[in-house]
Amino acid sequence: MDLxxxxxxxxxxxxxxxxxxxxxxxxxxxxxxxxxxxxxxWLTNREAMTYLGVSKSTLQRYRSxxxxxxxxxxxxxxxxxxxxxxLLKQNQx
Numbered sequence: 709m710d711l712x713x714x715x716x717x718x719x720x721x722x723x724x725x726x727x728x729x730x731x732x733x734x735x736x737x738x739x740x741x742x743x744x745x746x747x748x749x750w751l752t753n754r755e756a757m758t759y760l761g762v763s764k765s766t767l768q769r770y771r772s773x774x775x776x777x778x779x780x781x782x783x784x785x786x787x788x789x790x791x792x793x794x795l796l797k798q799n800q801x
Contacts, residue, residue, distance in 0.1 A: 749788075749789050750779070750786040750787060750788055750789075751786065751787045751788075751789060751792070752784065752785070752786060753767065753784070753785050753787075756776075756787045756792060759789070759792055760792060760795075760796070770795070771785075775795055776791060776792065776795050777791050
């Protein structure tokens with residue numbers, strides 16, 4: 709196999725991989741933009757941090773200060789999306 713053929717094959721694999729990543733991101737984006745389905749969902753700690761764009765310690769402070777209601781099952785914490793959106797609306801500038 710010559711170098712050109714090998715490079716073409718590797719580029720095609722890379723292209724297919726990038727396509728898969730793009731499709732996954734599109735699906736994730738669609739889930740986030742579909743407010744109706746999220747209003748009934750609960751988010752994990754990590755998802756809530758991503759949704760709010762805050763660190764773990766900031767999310768902890770929101771819980772401690774009573775700004776963000778949560779539920780705990782075992783060692784895992786969960787947040788209603790509607791509660792997160794209420795927090796965001798209350799703190800709009």
